[in-house]
Amino acid sequence: MTTIVVGVLGALGLVSFFHLGLFDLSSLLRAASNLRQFILETFPPQFEILPALMHAIWETIQISFAGTLLGLFLSLPLAFLAARNLFGRWVAGAVRLIVGGIRTVPSILFGVIFVIAFGLGPTAGTWGVALYTVGYLAKLYYEAFEAVDVEVIEAVKSTGCNRLQLFRFVIVPETANTMISQLLFMFEYNIRASTMMGFVGAGGIGYYMVGYVQMLQYQHLLTTLILTFLVVMTIDYLSLRIRSVITVAKN
Amino acid sequence: MIEHTQGYDALTNPSDAILSAIGIEHSYDGKTNVLSGVNVTLRQGSLVMVVGRSASGKTTLVKILANVIKPTRGQVNLKINGGHLTRPIAYIPQHLGLVRNLTSLDNVLMGALGYTPTWRSLIKKFDRGVYDKAMDILSELGIKDKAEKKIWHLSGGERQRVAIARALIQNPRIILADEFVAQLDVITAMEILEIMKKLVQRNIALLVTTHDVSLVRKYADRVIMMNKGNILDTHDASQDISLEEILKTIQ
Incomplete structure (x- = not known):
């Protein structure tokens, strides 16, 4: 049985490789030569353009931060309604369908949609990141809400409180550390999403990246990538430190 | 069908009962009954202890009396006229x-x-x-x-x-506590039960489940012995029953 499965998968792989031109030797040689040329033209990076890029990278960080916050405000009510331990199957199911629908849209498409709505610039990017955030954060949150100890919910429910009071006094305090941790992770992740927003003119460093590619200024492109890499690594590190402090506090 | 009614069934309950459960049956999976036709009455200003081994149905009974879950069959009657600042039944779960x-x-x-x-x-x-x-x-x-x-x-x-x-x-007017002192050392458990005893003097009715039969004779006004979803025996004066008799009954 295993031999048949491996054989079928192998055959499918070979057909796909062939169909996609991965066995085309002349094409592979041409690509290697182009890449070599590209790498030669990329080095060394030109750090004298850094002052000009600082404004754009700062805008990317702002898009990510504001987009994540906006996403948080939109996610909370959706996660509240989507938690099956707070609402019935039908309400939770309908809201989950909406959240799932939002999650299927790629961030860059949200960027395009909001560029149409708001015009070029960071406002479109911020809304794009916010909607993208909702798809993931709402799911992470309703799953955290549903993991709250059923005994605590039953005990507080028995005092005669309503769903909003239950959310305020049980669900939020019991999941606060998880929520903050996931929010920081989302912010960290959104730095990358915000970079992409620039590709469609929705603000930030991505706009420069696309511009340098189009103008064949690969040394400038490399400088931009290094700057973005440094910012992403710094935010990843800070976020990791904060999240580890939260995890320690939680335990 | 459960009815948490303000009235009470004079034919089936003693006149001083403030809470009575009649013919309570419950099944979580629709196949196996965890409670099979249980009858319980609770009088004002009394401490009732329900003893039984694990899985004898104590927790399910308390949850039904507290209106946390609905029984598959049977009726719970509450004879209390509380003011607007009163919750007639307070529920304390196992943890x-x-x-x-x-x-x-x-x-x-x-x-x-x-x-x-x-x-x-x-x-x-x-x-x-x-x-x-x-x-x-x-x-x-x-x-x-x-x-x-x-x-x-x-x-x-x-x-x-x-x-x-x-x-x-x-x-x-009623406090229902499930396995209330199960996780405490003997001295602390006795301190807590002394507090509960004082509450009885304020005319609060208490129903406490436990698997620790040694506490029963000292604190309970009445003991209910359960096994496999049935009430096997009740004793109005718990002092009159020996530990051996209780253990033999619930085994």
């Missing part, structure tokens, strides 16, 4: 159901959610009288100095007292 991330005082105030307007409770604006009452109860239970401490900083006995305080702020 107490406290919100660990909040302070003792916050947990006690949660008992007042049922009679506090939603918008005021959401911004934690409880009436001065409710705050004072919460502090008075904490003081009476000897943990006033722990009011601002979060639950996870408290010992087992202190948590138990917070759970009692949350029950008391509901001005209940």
Whole structure:
């Protein structure tokens, strides 16, 4: 049985490789030569353009931060309604369908949609990141809400409180550390999403990246990538430190 | 079909019963009955202990009496005329159901959610009288100095007292506590049961489940012995029954 499965998968792989031109030797040689040329033209990076890029990278960080916050405000009510331990199957199911629908849209498409709505610039990017955030954060949150100890919910429910009071006094305090941790992770992740927003003119460093590619200024492109890499690594590190402090506090 | 009614069935219950459950059956999976036609009555100002081994149906019975779950069949009658600041039944689950991330005082105030307007409770604006009452109860239970401490900083006995305080702020006529002292050392368990004994003198009816039969003779006014979803025997004067008899019955 295993031999048949491996054989079928192998055959499918070979057909796909062939169909996609991965066995085309002349094409592979041409690509290697182009890449070599590209790498030669990329080095060394030109750090004298850094002052000009600082404004754009700062805008990317702002898009990510504001987009994540906006996403948080939109996610909370959706996660509240989507938690099956707070609402019935039908309400939770309908809201989950909406959240799932939002999650299927790629961030860059949200960027395009909001560029149409708001015009070029960071406002479109911020809304794009916010909607993208909702798809993931709402799911992470309703799953955290549903993991709250059923005994605590039953005990507080028995005092005669309503769903909003239950959310305020049980669900939020019991999941606060998880929520903050996931929010920081989302912010960290959104730095990358915000970079992409620039590709469609929705603000930030991505706009420069696309511009340098189009103008064949690969040394400038490399400088931009290094700057973005440094910012992403710094935010990843800070976020990791904060999240580890939260995890320690939680335990 | 359960009915938590304000009236009560004079034909099937003694006249001084404030809570009576008649013919309670329950099944979680629709196949196996965890309770099979249980009848229980609770009189004002009495401490009833329900003893039985694990999986004898004690927890399910308490949840049904507390209206946390609905029985598959049977009826629960409540004969209490409470004011608007009263929850007739307070429920304390096995692991107490406290919100660990909040302070003792916050947990006690949660008992007042049922009679506090939603918008005021959401911004934690409880009436001065409710705050004072919460502090008075904490003081009476000897943990006033722990009011601002979060639950996870408290010992087992202190948590138990917070759970009692949350029950008391509901001005209940009945307190239902499941495996209430199961996780405490003998001395602390006895301290807590002494507190419960004092509550009985205030005309509060108490129903406490336990698998620790040694506590029964000292504290219970009445003992109900359960096994495999059935009540096997009840004794009005628990002093008259020996430990050996109880153990033999519930085995």
